[in-house]
Amino acid sequence: MSSTSEPPLRQNLRFTAGENEIYGYLALPPSGSGPGVIVIQEWWGLTDQIAAVADRLAASGYVALAPDLYGGRTTHDSADAFRMLQELPREEGVRKLLGAVDHLLGHEAVRGDALGAVGFCMGGGFVLSLAAAAGDRIAAAVPYYGIVTGEDVDFGTVRAAVLGHYGDRDETIPRELPDQVAEEIRTAAGVPVEIHHYDAGHAFANDEDHLGTYDPELARTAWERTLAFLGEKL
Template sequence: MAEQSAHQNVTFPSAGQDAHGYLAKPATGSGPGVIVIQEWWGLTDHIRDVADRLAAEGFVALAPDLYGGWITHDGDEAAEMMQKLPEEEGARLLAGAVDYLLGLEEVTSSKVSAIGFCMGGGFVLALAAQQGDRIAAAVPFYGVGQGVPESFAGVRAAIQGHYATEDTSFPVDQARAQEQQIRDESGAEVTYYYYEAPHAFHNDGNPQGNYRPEAARLAWERAIGFLRGKTN
């Protein structure tokens, strides 16, 4: 009988400090590595659930805590915390997460992939630009905020983006321009999908009520298939 998937809080070195995160492993005990990057709310139960769902799909998923344990459900507080996290600092912490994940014997892939939401979607792109060919695939969901890099020249990962046509935080014309910028500057494989939905449509615990079940289901199916095909 297969064991149940396991999850635990972990500590790992990053940029000369101890960083923390949530690690979820599949029932098989091993699989390709994926980093899950939080929204501006912090490392919430929803992000932990995303890691658990990835583990159920056969991945070893690590969700780093970019806020050092701080969580909010207030939009103004979340915006303030995001502003206090410069791209460089967040990317350095995430680089430590890449090292940690690749060092686990349970991780069977020679590269890791990354998936992130809202602020985390921006940091997914920053991580891909920073880490080059150590990232196999990057999946930003409506990436906004401090994490979005100015240049995508360092990106070597395949990119699959999920963006919303009713997103007032990151209007769809900006998303389309970003899609083309990544393609032009990196030469990487880039596919963006656009959904008739508002920002944060994937988050079924979103305090702002933007969850859209059908768009979320379709985007998740596409993301899982993409990650399976790219992370090995």
């Protein structure tokens, strides 16, 4: 069942992307300031699980912003999620994310002139698209089980280092594709790309476990690698 509250309780700020007003969820670290990270939702929307990822990043010292790409809609139904994904053109999603980058880099709590981006499923593909669109404003890109190829995105403009997490039993992505895309990015942009493979299915790090694929141990390993990567690059 979909939720269409305006805005959901998890949204606590709004910003503009061109002429569009966007809502999002912002989490601040205990210190009050730190490097910035964009958190990009799965196809379910800006759910409690995505907000919890932002909270975990904040607890680790980051200013985390999860923009709402669906305009207040969330769902736990796969058919609904697919429909909402189809209704979001990639170009529009990237424009909204670039607005989030502008907002976060301009926030008084953010240190540094480049951000990290972490995304899941749909958001993993958007991480790579955003890194290409934002250039040197994204220094660290972390896609979880989501991907785009060089046919969809000009990787030559990527300036971020990339760390990818993919399940070898993910039925939505051929096992060899992440490594192929990694080589495309290295060749086009000359940036470091590291891909980790896990004995897991799709969405193995989502503890809401809509697909029955959540693996707490592998999720913990991927998260520890993500934090180490962000700490090094930001």
